[in-house]
Amino acid sequence: MSLDHRLEAQNLCAGYEKQAILENVSLTLPAGKITAIVGGNASGKSTLLRTLTRILPTVSGSVLLDGQSVHTMPSRKLAQIMGLLPQSPIAPEGITVADLVGRGRHPHHSLFTRWGSADDRAVDQALRATGIEKLAEREIDTLSGGQRQRAWIAMALAQETDLLLLDEPTTFLDVSHQIEVLDLLVDMNTGRGTTIAMVLHDLNLAARYADHLIAVADRGIYAEGPPSEILTESMVKAVFGLESRIITDPVSGTPSMVPLGRHKVISRPCSRKIA
């Protein structure tokens, strides 16, 4: 279904004129895959995501979608290919779930087109895919955090883009809702071939759910690749400044990071003892 759109950054510098947050970043989002961007607080991972989606201007360098600069692309055309779920979207007071999800159809309309059956179908599918069809008539303000986040994802789904970027989609959700949202994104990825990129705080969930991991540190990309190669003790040390052990997640077989703090550690790994 997906046309495998290619989103890439070339020698990207982003942030502000005087203070660069990212310098000389070049990357390509693997088409049809799930990419997770990880990094410490204020490392620039959100800046990276927001610059890729044109919400922030570039200081220098370029962001290319299928070889064309996103900054010269008509907004509506871009919005038909690439969707974004920002970190803290605003729901107008009193808006219902169905109404909010319907907003996702905006880029598919011009001044002279009317709401049609294709829009009904897209909204319907989005509601069903996110499991909130029964909440369609509820007002957003009355939903729980997890339900609300699913409504926002449904809006992005109704936009029917081949690329979807999400800025910390699991923040403020409890663990079961986090899993729910991430499972939903995998559904979208495998079901429709949607290319997904998201900023995630939880390293272990990132390693479990992403096909491709980008670790951001020191104003650039520290490492990128499949989680099994990227999530290592030295990466965690370099990116987060934290000693850790990497074990294999018994459920998914992906690498999983166990932090080593100063307390509550029964046995330190040999290599660290010597140091």
Next chain:
Amino acid sequence: MSIAITHAAPRTVPRRRINRRSALVLCLLGGGVIFLFALTLTCGRGCLAPSAVLSALFGHDSAGASFVVNDLRFPRAAMSLVTGLCFGLGGVAFQVMLRNPLASPDIVGISASAGAAAVFAIVILSLNGWIVSLVAVCAGLMVAFTIWGLSSGRGGAGGRLILVGIGISAMLDSVTAYIILEAPEWDRVEALRWLTGSVNGAQLTEVAPVFAALVVFGGMLAVAARDLDVLRLGDDTARALGVGADKTRLVVTLAAVGLVAFATSASGPIAFVAFLSGPIAARLLGSSAAILPAAALTGAILVLAGDFSGQFLLPARLPVGVVTGAVGAPFLLYLIVRANKNGGSL
């Protein structure tokens, strides 16, 4: 796989029902406007038979009704109608754009600046007609951008923008009061028009520019309405949906200031109509669908009803602005109290 396309089941989702409700509300509001317009034409100090009003309107003089209807009541009703539509539309455009019901042009100083500029143009510069309206529009835009600048306002309106606006509003009101004092040839009625707003003694030649502004700027808003609606989801989401936030804000500001300034330079700043229309319409609609036309019609109802009750229902004959002001002030207090509780948006 939950994504798999297995639909065919008819959609029972509420979009249609919401539309039905907004259609009903729009019809009721439209009916209210027509009723009040007709009431203004037929009833005054003495009531005329509807047939007499109609024949007078179509040029057949019947028992002196022609003067009363064509020269007194029709211009007054027309002025109430178009200024009400302009204030309602301009007001709600600001409130929606800034995501705050307190950010209406009459609270943040746009109406005050248009009024002060109009008075200045008439008294000091001895101008009249269209030029006055254009001066008012320019002043309104200047004040709008000054407020944006002073509150470093991009995006939603925080308390800061509102407070800056209230300050500027008070300053400009005093300018208006000063100029009125310097214009000794004006009587109390004319002065009141510029202080609170009045449609007393309206002429059709004064209605025309406001009507033209309604068509031009209202048309601009109609084009921008979809983007404005998406802007309510926040700048980032709007951009993700292909809407340029800054461009939309510029168009909406221009159109809303145009509407409010043209109306103000004809009728004076009719108190609180711009401020009241949007929230009232929003409560009637229960959703955000069709808020712009609903608020415009609500504005027309407020002015028509306010003027009619000010003339004939209350013990003293009051200009419309005094009536709408008396209704609006308690509502302002209510919104401020409520905004403190939940930061309320429109």
